[in-house]
Amino acid sequence: MVFKGQFVIIKFIERFRVLIWNWRQPLTVVPKNLNGVVSDLFIWRASNEWETYFELLDVVSLFEDSQSLNFVDIKIFNKSGFEVLQKKITLNKNSRQLINISNLISEEWGNVGTFAVFHSKNPTVVKELGSNIAERGYVSYTHKNSLIRSYVHGNLDAVTKMDDGKIELLGGASFLQRKYNLQYKFSNDAVHEIALVNPTNKQKKITFQVVSFEKGKVVDSKLIQLKPAACEIFKIKTGELDGVRLIIKSRLVMARPLIFSTKNFNLNVFHG
Amino acid sequence: MSFYPVLNAPNVKGWVGVCNFSPNNWEKYSRVAKFVNVTYPSKGFWITKNIGKLPYGKYKKVSHQELSEFIPGNTLALISLTLTIPAEVSKSLPKLNTDKTTIPNSRATLGLSSKVFQTSYQGELDPFPSQGTLLSFAPFLQFDNNVKNFLLLINLEESAENRSGKVKVYDANKDCLKGEFQIFNNSINVIPLDELSFMEQELPLFVSKDMASIPLYFSTTEDGSYMSLEHTHPPASLVVHGKRWDAQKFLKNRWFSKVNL
Numbered sequence: 001m002v003f004k005g006q007f008v009i010i011k012f013i014e015r016f017r018v019l020i021w022n023w024r025q026p027l028t029v030v031p032k033n034l035n036g037v038v039s040d041l042f043i044w045r046a047s048n049e050w051e052t053y054f055e056l057l058d059v060v061s062l063f064e065d066s067q068s069l070n071f072v073d074i075k076i077f078n079k080s081g082f083e084v085l086q087k088k089i090t091l092n093k094n095s096r097q098l099i100n101i102s103n104l105i106s107e108e109w110g111n112v113g114t115f116a117v118f119h120s121k122n123p124t125v126v127k128e129l130g131s132n133i134a135e136r137g138y139v140s141y142t143h144k145n146s147l148i149r150s151y152v153h154g155n156l157d158a159v160t161k162m163d164d165g166k167i168e169l170l171g172g173a174s175f176l177q178r179k180y181n182l183q184y185k186f187s188n189d190a191v192h193e194i195a196l197v198n199p200t201n202k203q204k205k206i207t208f209q210v211v212s213f214e215k216g217k218v219v220d221s222k223l224i225q226l227k228p229a230a231c232e233i234f235k236i237k238t239g240e241l242d243g244v245r246l247i248i249k250s251r252l253v254m255a256r257p258l259i260f261s262t263k264n265f266n267l268n269v270f271h272g
Numbered sequence: 273m274s275f276y277p278v279l280n281a282p283n284v285k286g287w288v289g290v291c292n293f294s295p296n297n298w299e300k301y302s303r304v305a306k307f308v309n310v311t312y313p314s315k316g317f318w319i320t321k322n323i324g325k326l327p328y329g330k331y332k333k334v335s336h337q338e339l340s341e342f343i344p345g346n347t348l349a350l351i352s353l354t355l356t357i358p359a360e361v362s363k364s365l366p367k368l369n370t371d372k373t374t375i376p377n378s379r380a381t382l383g384l385s386s387k388v389f390q391t392s393y394q395g396e397l398d399p400f401p402s403q404g405t406l407l408s409f410a411p412f413l414q415f416d417n418n419v420k421n422f423l424l425l426i427n428l429e430e431s432a433e434n435r436s437g438k439v440k441v442y443d444a445n446k447d448c449l450k451g452e453f454q455i456f457n458n459s460i461n462v463i464p465l466d467e468l469s470f471m472e473q474e475l476p477l478f479v480s481k482d483m484a485s486i487p488l489y490f491s492t493t494e495d496g497s498y499m500s501l502e503h504t505h506p507p508a509s510l511v512v513h514g515k516r517w518d519a520q521k522f523l524k525n526r527w528f529s530k531v532n533l
Contacts, residue, residue: 126511183394
């Protein structure tokens with residue numbers, strides 16, 4: 001039986017339900033400092049099998065001319081989110097500079113971690129628009145000396161560098177537990193690994209669940225505690241007849257993973 | 273909700289992988305079987321055909337081969353997942369009756385397969401305004417005798433009427449024109465990049481005042497053993513917060529002026 005105002009009530013309930021998930025839970029917070037420069041937390045992999053590269057572009061000079069050369073500060077973090085290296089690199093205007101991030105990595109830091117690339121300043125016109133310059137550019141990887149690099153772009157404004165050089169994580173946290181259901185089928189003909197970063201300033205409990213497409217049931221699961229700026233690589237268990245999919249449960253507003261699929265020397269890398 | 277284009281590039285086969293489940297657990301999403309459709313332009317109209325139904329929770333791969341029986345040649349094929357079947361013939365892109373999510377957007381796997389392996393990205397395609405423009409800084413070229421580099425410019429507009437324009441390629445540092453190519457709306461325009469003779473430190477700049485597009489860069493060894501596929505960010509992604517779209521407008525005006533476009 002339909003009563004007067006039923007649809008208004010239904011709409012109100014739906015709006016309230018969505019509000020619970022959105023209220024004071026941004027994907028990323030706005031840097032407090034208008035001079036602040038922002039970067040994603042990119043994944044580095046360095047080992048006998050993996051190399052990581054980054055395309056350095058002078059993003060500042062895309063916006064304004066200057067007499068002096070601009071630079072970037074690269075900050076490298078280990079798997080647990082601790083800063084292990086800072087390196088300043090001068091940029092060439094309006095040109096490409098490909099750097100081998102793996103060459104900067106010391107063996108004692110392990111074989112996976114994150115890095116951020118901070119430009120030397122926030123251009124005047126960007127500041128006047130109330131915006132912050134962001135480095136969400138192009139990482140590439142080789143696997144087992146593959147002949148070409150596989151590129152993937154950054155996504156998140158995960159971290160900002162303040163005037164005193166300290167960094168602040170910008171990732172948004174959720175009040176309620178969320179599921180990120182990767183809309184991808186992991187097939188049995190390759191090895192699949194996913195990498196996830198915690199861009200928030202608090203430790204987060206993360207659950208990876210692998211679900212069979214055929215049975216609709218969880219066939220593998222892993223629970224971890226991920227520190228701020230830390231990252232984790234999780235290998236997807238395959239072998240199911242019709243392939244599997246991945247669910248990431250967490251209190252991150254969006255737990256978007258990076259996916260590495262390898263088959264012998266071949267590599268496909270992409271983000272969710 | 274968006275469309276999912278079947279990609280097209282030399283010596284590889286394009287495909288789309290769609291999933292009928294929500295990318296999150298909190299935005300509204302109908303837990304029912306959905307129609308899988310293909311939409312393509314033909315003689316000034318959009319033609320839509322239903323090619324199956326996907327149960328909730330399942331995955332379907334649609335390849336260019338299976339569409340080739342009724343979609344000619346390199347015509348842009350757009351896959352969609354809907355609650356009702358869109359109109360079979362329309363002057364404008366059909367409005368899709370389906371669920372829309374935002375954090376994240378509902379995406380499909382857009383892939384290219386060689387005989388050896390595959391490359392893909394998670395994406396979707398929404399129509400650009402017909403007055404849109406393109407500015408893309410592209411540090412993706414890879415240099416080896418055995419490697420080929422291509423730009424796949426993907427355009428989609430509401431109207432199915434054909435039109436063409438030009439994309440120009442510059443060295444961003446010298447503002448010198450390296451090449452010019454004709455491009456078409458509602459198409460995946462394949463542009464070979466190796467003939468432009470860029471050096472490793474040079475930054476290619478692609479501009480068009482005639483139409484906006486997704487600039488997708490595809491590199492492959494000749495035998496398809498190794499591949500890379502990624503798109504550049506729109507200029508607005510170089511900044512966060514504030515008036516991002518004004519920042520994009522500023523960048524486009526600045527660089528169009530630099531190259532006298």
